[in-house]
Amino acid sequence: MKKIYLGCILAFTTALATCRNDKNPHVGHQAAAVKEMYTCPMPEDSVFSDKPGTCPKCGMTLVKMEAHNHAQDTSQYTCPMPEDSVFSDRPGTCPKCGMELVMVDADNKKSNDIEMSSLLKPTNEFVISSIPVTSIELRSEAIESEALGYIAYDTRQVGSISARVSGRIEKLYVRYRYQKVSKGQRILDIYSPEILTAQQNLLFLLKNDAENTAFIEAAKEKLLLLGMSNEQLRQVMKSGQPSYTIAVYSNYSGHIHESANSGAMNQDPGKMKDISQITEELSLKEGMYLQKGQSIFSVFNPDKAWAILNLYGENQSLLAKGNTVRVVPETVPDKDFRASIDFIEPFYRKESKTLTARVYFDNRVLKIPIGSQVKATIFGNSKKAWWLPKESILSLGLDKVVFQKSDGGFVAKKITTGIIHQKNVQVLSGLTTQDSVALNAQFLMDSESFIKIKN
DSSP states (O other), X not given: OHHHHHHHHHHHHHHHHHHHHHTSTTSSOSGGGSOOEEEOSSGGGOOEESSOOBOTTTOOBOEEEOOOOTTTXXXXXXXXXXXXXXXXXXXXBOTTTOOBOEEEOHHHHHHHHHHHHHHTSOTTTOEEOOOOEEOOEEEEXXXXXXXXXXXXXXXXXXEXXXXXXXXEEEEEOOOBTTOEEOTTOEEEEEEOHHHHXXXXXXXXXXXXXXXXXXXXXXXXXXXXXXXXXXXXXXXXXXXXXXXXXXXXXXXSOEEEEEOTTSTTOOOOTTSOOOGGGTTOBOSOOTTOEEOTTOEEEEEEOTTEEEEEEEEOGGGGGGOOTTOXXXXXXXXXXXXXXXXXXXXXXXXXXXXXXXXXXXXXXXXXXXXXXXXXXEEEEEEEEEEEEEEEEGGGOEEETTEEEEEEEETTEEEEEEEEEEEEETTEEEEEESOOTTOOEESOGGGGOOTTOOOOOBO
């Protein structure tokens, strides 16, 4: 029995000495430095042993623990199939697919950690993509601005037909609104006690004091100033009888409109009338009385017209009087013409919040209907600025953003923009020449996402 105990003690001493020698870094066999250990399959029992056997608590067979000397080997191994998610600190085969495990060094692990941290960033802050990029470019662009508008009467050509004397309308030769009249055409006949008295005074002087030329000339001048024509005056002097009515003639050619203060007409002259009233009868009737100085009709000449163009805010600073304009009428697209800006109204129109430019042109040949819609291209001056393609910028209402290249992905960044010219947008601030942005921002924006902007 003593011999048996002595042999066990010697064996244990030899194993202990071998284990201590193997832990020495100068010993060649590192595998022997790892001591085999066994443990109970039930973790709550916390039973460990340096030899196989059974658990003294539950009676289950102890299982061998896998040990590894991390101080000597820092390499990790993984399955080539990422979906298996198998990692080990020693070589071997994958327990899931049976493939040989491959080594993952520390550098690759660090790189993977960086990529994983990028992928785990919120999608509304960081986007992973490899789409093409671009950057701002300084160059001069010949600015061409698009504008919409309509054809209107040239108000410089508007004529007014007024009553020079008070009286009653005996005969009216104009029957409907927008009727076309020519210069010298008879408009109406008016009976006026004032002009009748002036004729009688002239005839009295001619009959009783023919030598008094000064009074006679003054009487004739008064009749001419009251609206009597030279032909009518000669007829009265020749016949020796006064004319009870005098004719009123138009001094202009064009379309006739009722003046705002004539008879029942009391409408805003700048407001478009209901289309049902275009051929409606005139409110001015025969038998009505006119007051001295009252404006009866206005005559608009359709041969002289304006193209009224609306200029939007981003292009107003580039346009000026004298810029060439190409106008394309909606009714006759094949009759486009060129003109120049003659006047820019110095105020914003209340309805559209735009500036208005007037382009005068001769409408005698084109015959473009008044009120027709037009499209116009305005050729302005050259603009030297920093430009970026329009598709690179995403509009979020009041804010404009781009996707800036950053660490393998893209970050939304707010910028300030200026004018828009064709496919380019002027960049005022927010980017430098060293910054790269996504060429097409739409590819990186989810319509259901909210973008956090980096200022």
